[in-house]
Amino acid sequence: MTPRLRRGVRLTYDRTRRTHVLLFPEGVLVPNATAAAVLELCDGERTVPDIAASLGERYAGVRESDVGDVLARLVDRQVVEWA
Amino acid sequence: ELEVWTTPDFEEYETPMEVTAYFGR
Numbered sequence: 001m002t003p004r005l006r007r008g009v010r011l012t013y014d015r016t017r018r019t020h021v022l023l024f025p026e027g028v029l030v031p032n033a034t035a036a037a038v039l040e041l042c043d044g045e046r047t048v049p050d051i052a053a054s055l056g057e058r059y060a061g062v063r064e065s066d067v068g069d070v071l072a073r074l075v076d077r078q079v080v081e082w083a
Numbered sequence: 084e085l086e087v088w089t090t091p092d093f094e095e096y097e098t099p100m101e102v103t104a105y106f107g108r
Contacts, residue, residue, distance in 0.1 A: 028096040028105050035091035060085040070091035077095065 001082040003051075003071050004044030009079045011039050024079050034059065035070050042071075044083040 005011065009024040020036035022029040031039060037058065041051045048071065052064040074080035096105045 022093070027098070028102050029093050030096070030105075031093040032089065032091065033086075034089050035093050038091050055088070058086060059088040061088040063088070066088075066090055070093075074093075 002044050002047055003042045003075070003080050004083045005039070005042055006079055006081045011036070022079055026078075029077065029079060034066075038067055038070055039074075039080075042080060 005022075006024070009022060011020060011022050013019075014021045020031050020033075020039070022031060022039065034055075037055055038051060041054055046054070048068050049064060052062050052067045055062045055067070071080060075082065096102050
């Protein structure tokens, strides 16, 4: 399964607060740096192991379980879906 | 050069009042 942002959901960068923001019809979600990094890789092509491997090139100590857990929460919030 | 991995997390602003408050900041 490969995660992707649902239709109508947009990841953008808030220059004022220097943080990423996920905009969707029902509200706003503010991810921390690693959650934003995960979201940036949710292109509907990469699997969770792929995403964890990509993050491993940027971060030390990436846990694939963390990636899966945050994606499960984002799916629960209906901002990410499994393609 | 690697950054330290921290547990991915996020804050939610779902009600119109919360969203307005967020953009107000």
